[in-house]
Amino acid sequence: QIDYLFDVPDDLLADMMSMSKKVVHAIESVVECKRVAMLVIGTEVPHAHIHLIPFQQENEVDIRHRIEISFEEIEQLSTELRMAYDRLNG
Numbered sequence: 001q002i003d004y005l006f007d008v009p010d011d012l013l014a015d016m017m018s019m020s021k022k023v024v025h026a027i028e029s030v031v032e033c034k035r036v037a038m039l040v041i042g043t044e045v046p047h048a049h050i051h052l053i054p055f056q057q058e059n060e061v062d063i064r065h066r067i068e069i070s071f072e073e074i075e076q077l078s079t080e081l082r083m084a085y086d087r088l089n090g
Contacts, residue, residue: 005040005048020050026085027054030077037061 024036033054055061
């Protein structure tokens with residue numbers, strides 16, 4: 001298991017970036033946002049990972065910036081994102 005993104009082998013890192021790009025396009029088609037930020041931070045989980053954060057204003061790009069959302073809204077958003085991803089990526 002790789003703990004730090006910049007220790008990921010180049011071929012896997014390229015795959016992660018490619019997948020992130022596909023996920024970002026799905027996010028942009030579902031969530032009203034100006035852009036989607038990519039953050040590579042955190043030691044809270046012991047594996048390499050990328051945060052994709054939709055935002056309207058740059059000050060929203062903060063891992064501590066949280067929105068209130070119900071479990072039902074999370075489920076709905078998850079379904080919409082999955083459908084958008086499938087539609088955009090065949």
